[in-house]
Amino acid sequence: xxINSKKTAFVIGTGPSLNTIDVxxxxxxHCVTFNRAYIAFDDWGFVPRYYLAIDGNDIxxxxxxxxxxxxxxxxxxxxxxDDPRNNIHPEESFQDREKKNFLFDYxxxxxxxxELFCDKILPNAGFMGVKLLEALGYKNIGFVxxxxxxxxxxxxxxxxxxxxxxxxSHANTDMNHFRKDYFGEGIHFGxxxxxxxxxxxxxxxxxxDLNVFSCTPNSPLNKFYNYIDFEDFIKKDKLTx
Numbered sequence: 001x002x003i004n005s006k007k008t009a010f011v012i013g014t015g016p017s018l019n020t021i022d023v024x025x026x027x028x029x030h031c032v033t034f035n036r037a038y039i040a041f042d043d044w045g046f047v048p049r050y051y052l053a054i055d056g057n058d059i060x061x062x063x064x065x066x067x068x069x070x071x072x073x074x075x076x077x078x079x080x081x082d083d084p085r086n087n088i089h090p091e092e093s094f095q096d097r098e099k100k101n102f103l104f105d106y107x108x109x110x111x112x113x114x115e116l117f118c119d120k121i122l123p124n125a126g127f128m129g130v131k132l133l134e135a136l137g138y139k140n141i142g143f144v145x146x147x148x149x150x151x152x153x154x155x156x157x158x159x160x161x162x163x164x165x166x167x168x169s170h171a172n173t174d175m176n177h178f179r180k181d182y183f184g185e186g187i188h189f190g191x192x193x194x195x196x197x198x199x200x201x202x203x204x205x206x207x208x209d210l211n212v213f214s215c216t217p218n219s220p221l222n223k224f225y226n227y228i229d230f231e232d233f234i235k236k237d238k239l240t241x
Contacts, residue, residue: 008140008237010215011129012037012048015147017216018178021230026144032132034125035189036062036182038069047073050136052129054114054121056083057093057166061188063103064095070104070111079114079132080104081121093166093188123193124200134210144215144230148201150176150192165191201225 010026012018012033023044032050035058041047053059053066059080070078082104091099104111114128115121117135122128126146133141159171172184176192183189202224206212214222215230 007138008142009049009133009138011126011133011141011143011146013126013143013145013147013216014177014182015145015149015216015219016176016178017147017218018145020217021144021215023144025230025234030133030138032129034129036065036187038065039181040179047076049075050077050079050129050132052079052114052125052132054081054123054125054128055190056081056086056089057188057190059083059103060086060089060093061095061186063100064098067104067108070108074110077110077112079112079117081114122200122204124197126197127200127204130206130212131204134207139209140211140213142213142215142228142233143221143225145178146201146214146216146219146221148194148198148220150194150197152192152194162191167191 007030009030012031014034014037027046031048032052033048034052066078082102087101091097118131130141156175159169159173161168167189169183169187170185172181174180174183177183198220201221212225214225214227215233
């Protein structure tokens with residue numbers, strides 16, 4: 001796995017603000033993205049260098065897609081958590097109702113257990129994207145689409161059934177992400193915890209030599225990380241490389 005620690009890397013979140021930038025301009029950077037962001041790879045015109053998924057509810061609902069992508073995109077490294085408690089969940093929670101104890105074949109050279117790279121896994125994919133890039137040696141990390149404004153109310157959940165900490169979507173009406181079909185019809189996903197997500201970004205430790213900045217407009221995370229307009233960053237970066 002070759003990396004260039006001098007090159008800026010990006011975390012591509014999945015919030016609605018992602019629709020306000022031209023994601024294609026990140027094709028020249030090493031990026032990590034998450035969960036069902038792969039439904040937009042064709043629109044973006046590139047496949048990010050890294051992919052990460054940590055929520056068991058999400059993973060059980062899309063694990064076949066992830067395995068397919070790993071076989072198709074050999075130049076992308078996939079970092080995953082394969083919950084050994086998968087077997088306690090009903091078959092309805094699994095993609096195509098195909099229940100398995102372990103969902104991934106780590107004999108595939110680009111499939112990795114995230115726990116081997118990050119010593120502590122926190123329930124926040126965006127922040128874990130930063131920690132993964134840090135573990136891989138990057139020193140300058142920006143993030144886009146990390147809105148941290150997830151709304152969990154009757155309006156936003158009108159087509160969602162809650163089963164404990166698992167949510168099930170029944171229509172392509174997702175308003176919390178950059179596409180309505182992100183957590184769309186038939187997708188199971190973990191219950192959100194917006195305040196916990198923000199606290200993780202605010203309190204979790206990062207290396208003193210790590211430069212983390214935000215290109216996500218109006219994100220509450222901009223209280224803790226320096227904000228740089230995405231287009232301004234791209235222009236300045238091209239002038240210095």
